[in-house]
Amino acid sequence: MTSLSGALCHGTLDTIVERGGLTEVTGADGGPLLELTSVPFGEVGEARVFHGDRIAKAVYVGLAVPQIGLDSHMVFAFAPAGVPVPHFTLDSVFGQGTYAFHLDLIPRADLGTHLAYLDWAHTPLDTTFEEVTGRPGLTKTAIGPRQFAMMSPWMLVHRADEEAFRSIDEPVKAYLEHWFALVEGGVPAEVAADVADTDLAARDERNRANIFSPDVDKVWAQVEQLIGIEQMEAVRGLLLDNSIPGENA
Known part of the structure; x- marks a missing residue:
């Protein structure tokens, strides 16, 4: 039986793969690219990694350890390095007896100096963001300003009781639908002109290095404790850029 946290993330991943026309990069046995194991738990x-054209790369990571009450699922979908379309991300987790989620479109340019870009990429999320933040059954997850600075002000990051978590499907669909509108609609001329001063690929490289830095996000220490540093670094490496494993082999 699929868990609540698993169903939310897998349904989102399926939509990204199908609508984006993505192809999966499989392991040698035709299964997921990496099978993750733990010394105490097996x-x-x-x-899993997928690739395409307008969506350059999507990465899914799932960790389920019933012995410690953990059921964690994450998907990142990355636009091409030279395109200002934000990256989409969803975390969907059950752990320590409660649900949690993280939903965002990660900016590709400085929002404080690129108003046309901000209004194109993010302000259409205002209504959903404000409605969700006012819902009962949700409490803000305690992440610090330093980590928050890597993401967008429209990031939804909450712990949730079961009833509230069951209702998160529609906001996830709203964020995803807006993201696909950006992916599929092309970049308006005024937006392209607004971000012309930004080296999108270079900024993306630095931003992703920070987002996925163990120094910034302490969850990597927990992942390392569970699966070891070698597997942890292999997973983290999949997220740092849009390279596709084996494409230059």
Whole structure:
């Protein structure tokens, strides 16, 4: 039986793969690219990678360890390095007896100096963001300003009781639908002109290095404790850029 946290993330991943026309990069046995194992618990999860054109790369990471009450699922979908379309991300987790989620479109340019870009990429999310933040059953997850600075002000990052978590599907669909409108609609001329001063690829490289830095996000220490540093670094490496494993082999 699929868990609540698993169903939310897998349904989102399926939409990204199908609508984006993505192709999966499989392991040698035709299964997920990485099978993740833990010394005390055996097989605990997997990392899957997909690639395409307008969506350069999507990465799914799932970790399920019933022995410690953990069921964690994450998907990142990355636009091409030279395109200002934000990256989409969803985390969907059950752990320590409660649900949690993280939903965002990650900016590709400085929002404080690029108003046309901000209004194109993010302000259409205002209504959903404000409605969700006012819902009962949700409490803000305690992440610091330093980590928050890597993301967008429209990031939804909450713990949730079961009833509230069950209702998160529609906001996730709203964020995803807006993201697909950006992916599929092309970049308006005024937006392209607004971000012409930004080296999009260079900024993306630095931003992703920070987002996925163990120094910034302490969850990597927990992942390392579960699956070891070698597997942790293999997973983290999948997220740092849009390279596709094996494409230059």
